[in-house]
Amino acid sequence: MTITKSAVTAVPVHELIAERWSPRAFNSHAVSQDQIHALLEAARWAPSSYNLQPWRFIVWNRDDNADTFDKVYATLSSSNKAWVANVPVLIGVFADRRGVDGQENGAAAYDTGAAAFSLVLQAQALGLHAHQLGGFNRSELQREFAIPDDIVVQALIAVGYQGDEALLRDDLRAKEQAARSRRSLNEIAFTGQWGHAF
Numbered sequence: 001m002t003i004t005k006s007a008v009t010a011v012p013v014h015e016l017i018a019e020r021w022s023p024r025a026f027n028s029h030a031v032s033q034d035q036i037h038a039l040l041e042a043a044r045w046a047p048s049s050y051n052l053q054p055w056r057f058i059v060w061n062r063d064d065n066a067d068t069f070d071k072v073y074a075t076l077s078s079s080n081k082a083w084v085a086n087v088p089v090l091i092g093v094f095a096d097r098r099g100v101d102g103q104e105n106g107a108a109a110y111d112t113g114a115a116a117f118s119l120v121l122q123a124q125a126l127g128l129h130a131h132q133l134g135g136f137n138r139s140e141l142q143r144e145f146a147i148p149d150d151i152v153v154q155a156l157i158a159v160g161y162q163g164d165e166a167l168l169r170d171d172l173r174a175k176e177q178a179a180r181s182r183r184s185l186n187e188i189a190f191t192g193q194w195g196h197a198f
Protein backbone atom coordinates (compact mmCIF):
# COMPACT_ATOMS: atom_id res chain seq x y z
CA MET A 1 0.00 0.00 0.00
CA THR A 2 1.19 3.54 -0.69
CA ILE A 3 0.63 6.29 1.84
CA THR A 4 -0.44 9.90 1.36
CA LYS A 5 0.63 12.41 3.99
CA SER A 6 -1.04 15.71 3.17
CA ALA A 7 0.17 18.64 5.23
CA VAL A 8 -2.33 19.73 7.88
CA THR A 9 -2.51 23.46 7.23
CA ALA A 10 -4.41 26.23 9.04
CA VAL A 11 -5.24 27.86 5.70
CA PRO A 12 -5.25 26.23 2.27
CA VAL A 13 -1.95 26.04 0.37
CA HIS A 14 -1.35 24.82 -3.15
CA GLU A 15 -1.77 21.06 -3.47
CA LEU A 16 1.75 20.63 -4.86
CA ILE A 17 3.04 21.87 -1.52
CA ALA A 18 0.46 20.18 0.67
CA GLU A 19 0.81 16.76 -0.95
CA ARG A 20 4.61 16.68 -1.23
CA TRP A 21 6.41 14.58 1.32
CA SER A 22 9.54 12.44 1.49
CA PRO A 23 8.70 8.74 1.28
CA ARG A 24 11.19 5.93 1.82
CA ALA A 25 9.16 3.27 0.03
CA PHE A 26 10.01 3.44 -3.66
CA ASN A 27 9.49 0.86 -6.36
CA SER A 28 12.08 0.30 -9.07
CA HIS A 29 9.86 1.55 -11.93
CA ALA A 30 12.12 3.59 -14.25
CA VAL A 31 11.95 7.37 -14.53
CA SER A 32 12.05 8.47 -18.18
CA GLN A 33 14.71 10.70 -19.69
CA ASP A 34 11.97 13.24 -20.52
CA GLN A 35 10.89 13.34 -16.87
CA ILE A 36 14.47 13.86 -15.70
CA HIS A 37 14.83 16.58 -18.30
CA ALA A 38 11.76 18.34 -16.88
CA LEU A 39 13.16 18.14 -13.33
CA LEU A 40 16.42 19.78 -14.42
CA GLU A 41 14.57 22.38 -16.48
CA ALA A 42 12.49 23.33 -13.41
CA ALA A 43 15.69 23.72 -11.40
CA ARG A 44 17.31 25.79 -14.15
CA TRP A 45 14.61 28.45 -13.88
CA ALA A 46 15.07 29.09 -10.17
CA PRO A 47 15.92 32.66 -9.10
CA SER A 48 19.43 33.45 -7.86
CA SER A 49 21.51 36.29 -6.50
CA TYR A 50 23.05 38.27 -9.45
CA ASN A 51 21.50 35.53 -11.60
CA LEU A 52 24.70 33.57 -10.98
CA GLN A 53 22.84 30.24 -11.07
CA PRO A 54 25.36 28.48 -8.81
CA TRP A 55 23.49 25.13 -8.86
CA ARG A 56 25.01 22.11 -10.57
CA PHE A 57 23.55 18.61 -10.82
CA ILE A 58 24.76 15.12 -11.67
CA VAL A 59 22.10 12.58 -12.64
CA TRP A 60 22.79 8.97 -11.72
CA ASN A 61 20.23 6.75 -13.41
CA ARG A 62 20.50 3.11 -12.41
CA ASP A 63 19.07 2.10 -15.81
CA ASP A 64 21.76 3.98 -17.75
CA ASN A 65 24.79 3.01 -15.72
CA ALA A 66 24.47 0.70 -12.75
CA ASP A 67 28.21 0.95 -11.96
CA THR A 68 28.26 4.71 -11.38
CA PHE A 69 24.93 4.48 -9.53
CA ASP A 70 26.52 1.90 -7.23
CA LYS A 71 29.46 4.23 -6.55
CA VAL A 72 27.05 6.87 -5.23
CA TYR A 73 25.07 4.26 -3.34
CA ALA A 74 28.29 3.19 -1.60
CA THR A 75 28.66 6.68 -0.07
CA LEU A 76 25.25 6.52 1.70
CA SER A 77 24.81 6.05 5.43
CA SER A 78 23.59 2.56 6.31
CA SER A 79 20.06 3.73 7.19
CA ASN A 80 19.77 5.53 3.84
CA LYS A 81 21.15 2.49 1.99
CA ALA A 82 18.26 0.45 3.34
CA TRP A 83 15.57 2.48 1.59
CA VAL A 84 17.51 3.80 -1.42
CA ALA A 85 18.08 0.18 -2.51
CA ASN A 86 15.07 0.37 -4.87
CA VAL A 87 15.38 3.98 -5.98
CA PRO A 88 15.96 4.27 -9.76
CA VAL A 89 17.49 7.78 -9.90
CA LEU A 90 19.76 9.79 -7.62
CA ILE A 91 20.54 13.41 -8.41
CA GLY A 92 23.57 15.08 -6.88
CA VAL A 93 23.13 18.74 -5.95
CA PHE A 94 26.21 20.98 -5.94
CA ALA A 95 26.84 24.68 -5.42
CA ASP A 96 29.53 26.66 -7.21
CA ARG A 97 30.91 28.94 -4.53
CA ARG A 98 32.57 31.38 -6.97
CA GLY A 99 30.90 34.79 -6.99
CA VAL A 100 31.44 38.13 -8.69
CA ASP A 101 35.02 39.55 -9.08
CA GLY A 102 36.69 36.57 -7.48
CA GLN A 103 34.59 36.90 -4.30
CA GLU A 104 32.87 34.02 -2.62
CA ASN A 105 29.16 33.80 -3.56
CA GLY A 106 27.51 34.07 -0.15
CA ALA A 107 24.14 33.12 -1.66
CA ALA A 108 25.34 29.92 -3.37
CA ALA A 109 23.79 27.51 -0.88
CA TYR A 110 20.58 29.54 -0.57
CA ASP A 111 20.10 29.68 -4.34
CA THR A 112 21.00 26.04 -4.85
CA GLY A 113 18.40 25.06 -2.25
CA ALA A 114 15.80 27.02 -4.19
CA ALA A 115 16.71 25.22 -7.41
CA ALA A 116 16.65 21.86 -5.64
CA PHE A 117 13.19 22.53 -4.30
CA SER A 118 11.95 23.58 -7.74
CA LEU A 119 13.16 20.18 -8.91
CA VAL A 120 11.35 18.46 -6.03
CA LEU A 121 8.07 20.26 -6.79
CA GLN A 122 8.36 19.44 -10.49
CA ALA A 123 8.77 15.78 -9.52
CA GLN A 124 5.59 16.04 -7.46
CA ALA A 125 3.78 17.64 -10.41
CA LEU A 126 4.82 14.71 -12.63
CA GLY A 127 3.43 12.13 -10.19
CA LEU A 128 6.91 11.18 -9.01
CA HIS A 129 8.28 11.45 -5.49
CA ALA A 130 11.55 13.05 -4.48
CA HIS A 131 13.35 12.53 -1.17
CA GLN A 132 16.36 14.70 -0.38
CA LEU A 133 19.29 13.18 1.49
CA GLY A 134 22.18 14.60 3.47
CA GLY A 135 23.24 11.29 5.01
CA PHE A 136 26.16 10.34 2.78
CA ASN A 137 29.92 10.77 2.73
CA ARG A 138 30.47 14.08 0.91
CA SER A 139 34.25 13.85 0.66
CA GLU A 140 34.05 10.33 -0.76
CA LEU A 141 31.54 11.52 -3.38
CA GLN A 142 33.70 14.57 -4.17
CA ARG A 143 36.75 12.34 -4.66
CA GLU A 144 35.01 9.52 -6.52
CA PHE A 145 33.49 11.87 -9.11
CA ALA A 146 36.40 14.36 -9.28
CA ILE A 147 34.23 17.31 -8.20
CA PRO A 148 36.39 20.49 -8.39
CA ASP A 149 37.36 22.30 -5.17
CA ASP A 150 35.18 25.35 -5.93
CA ILE A 151 32.11 23.16 -5.95
CA VAL A 152 30.38 22.30 -2.67
CA VAL A 153 28.49 19.03 -2.40
CA GLN A 154 25.06 19.94 -0.99
CA ALA A 155 22.71 16.96 -1.11
CA LEU A 156 21.39 14.01 -3.05
CA ILE A 157 17.81 13.72 -4.24
CA ALA A 158 16.25 10.27 -4.64
CA VAL A 159 13.61 10.30 -7.39
CA GLY A 160 11.15 7.60 -8.37
CA TYR A 161 7.67 6.22 -7.91
CA GLN A 162 6.27 5.51 -4.50
CA GLY A 163 6.33 1.84 -3.52
CA ASP A 164 4.72 -0.47 -1.00
CA GLU A 165 5.49 0.51 2.58
CA ALA A 166 4.94 -3.10 3.66
CA LEU A 167 8.27 -3.95 2.01
CA LEU A 168 10.25 -1.52 4.18
CA ARG A 169 12.39 -2.57 7.13
CA ASP A 170 10.39 -2.29 10.39
CA ASP A 171 12.08 0.88 11.69
CA LEU A 172 11.75 2.59 8.31
CA ARG A 173 8.09 1.57 8.02
CA ALA A 174 7.45 3.18 11.40
CA LYS A 175 8.97 6.42 10.11
CA GLU A 176 6.98 6.10 6.90
CA GLN A 177 3.74 5.85 8.88
CA ALA A 178 4.56 8.59 11.40
CA ALA A 179 2.66 11.84 11.12
CA ARG A 180 4.53 14.74 9.51
CA SER A 181 5.21 17.52 11.96
CA ARG A 182 6.23 21.16 11.79
CA ARG A 183 7.00 23.97 14.21
CA SER A 184 4.02 26.21 14.80
CA LEU A 185 3.77 29.39 12.73
CA ASN A 186 4.31 31.62 15.76
CA GLU A 187 7.74 30.01 16.30
CA ILE A 188 8.95 30.71 12.77
CA ALA A 189 7.19 33.87 11.61
CA PHE A 190 7.14 37.26 13.30
CA THR A 191 5.40 40.55 12.62
CA GLY A 192 7.40 43.76 12.61
CA GLN A 193 9.95 42.69 15.23
CA TRP A 194 11.91 39.62 16.13
CA GLY A 195 9.92 37.45 18.51
CA HIS A 196 6.51 39.10 17.92
CA ALA A 197 4.45 36.16 16.75
CA PHE A 198 2.67 36.53 13.45
Ligand SMILES: Cc1cc2nc3c(=O)[nH]c(=O)nc-3n(C[C@H](O)[C@H](O)[C@H](O)COP(=O)(O)O)c2cc1C
Pocket residue numbers: 020021022023080131132133134135136155180
Ligand atom coordinates in the same frame (compact mmCIF):
# COMPACT_ATOMS: atom_id res chain seq x y z
C1 LIG B 1 19.04 18.78 3.12
C2 LIG B 1 18.19 17.61 3.54
C3 LIG B 1 18.81 16.45 3.98
C4 LIG B 1 18.04 15.33 4.31
N1 LIG B 1 18.67 14.15 4.66
C5 LIG B 1 17.93 13.02 4.81
C6 LIG B 1 18.58 11.76 4.98
O1 LIG B 1 19.80 11.64 4.98
N2 LIG B 1 17.78 10.67 5.13
C7 LIG B 1 16.42 10.75 5.11
O2 LIG B 1 15.76 9.71 5.22
N3 LIG B 1 15.79 11.93 4.94
C8 LIG B 1 16.50 13.07 4.78
N4 LIG B 1 15.87 14.27 4.56
C9 LIG B 1 14.39 14.32 4.53
C10 LIG B 1 13.88 15.02 5.78
O3 LIG B 1 14.02 14.19 6.88
C11 LIG B 1 12.40 15.42 5.55
O4 LIG B 1 12.32 16.34 4.49
C12 LIG B 1 11.79 16.03 6.80
O5 LIG B 1 11.72 15.08 7.83
C13 LIG B 1 10.38 16.55 6.54
O6 LIG B 1 9.57 15.54 6.03
P1 LIG B 1 8.75 15.72 4.67
O7 LIG B 1 9.76 16.03 3.57
O8 LIG B 1 8.10 14.38 4.44
O9 LIG B 1 7.79 16.82 4.85
C14 LIG B 1 16.61 15.39 4.25
C15 LIG B 1 16.01 16.59 3.81
C16 LIG B 1 16.77 17.67 3.45
C17 LIG B 1 16.09 18.92 2.94
